Amino acid sequence: MTDICSEDGECREFIVIPPEGDHFDDPIELMRIQDALDERFPTMKFIVSISGPVRYEDFAVVPVLGVAGGADPKPMLRPPAIDLLEDIATCLAQFTAGNRPLLN
DSSP states (O other): OOOOOOTTOBOOEEEEEOOSSGGGGOHHHHHHHHHHHHHHOTTSEEEEOOOSSOOOSSOEEEEOOOOOOOSSOOOOOBOOOHHHHHHHHHHHHTTSTTOOOOOO
16 A cells, blocks of 8 residues: 555545456456546546455445554544445446446
């Protein structure tokens, strides 16, 4: 992760975990998801990852609000607005079979 501070205190970095299934294990599909998010939200940073112990039936989007530890602790960022999360879900829906904008 990079320095996640923003001047206005808004969250601008997200971890995106694709749904379970072989389709989303394909590195090319992960790059397509990353490219779509970067194009739609150029001022945000997205990390698309299938690493981790759990994946769900739908996408999971985790806002990065801060970093634990460190010599120079910074205040936590504000959570993203619901309408931004809905926009992200709509963008991600194009990659699901049902094209339904849901998040876990």
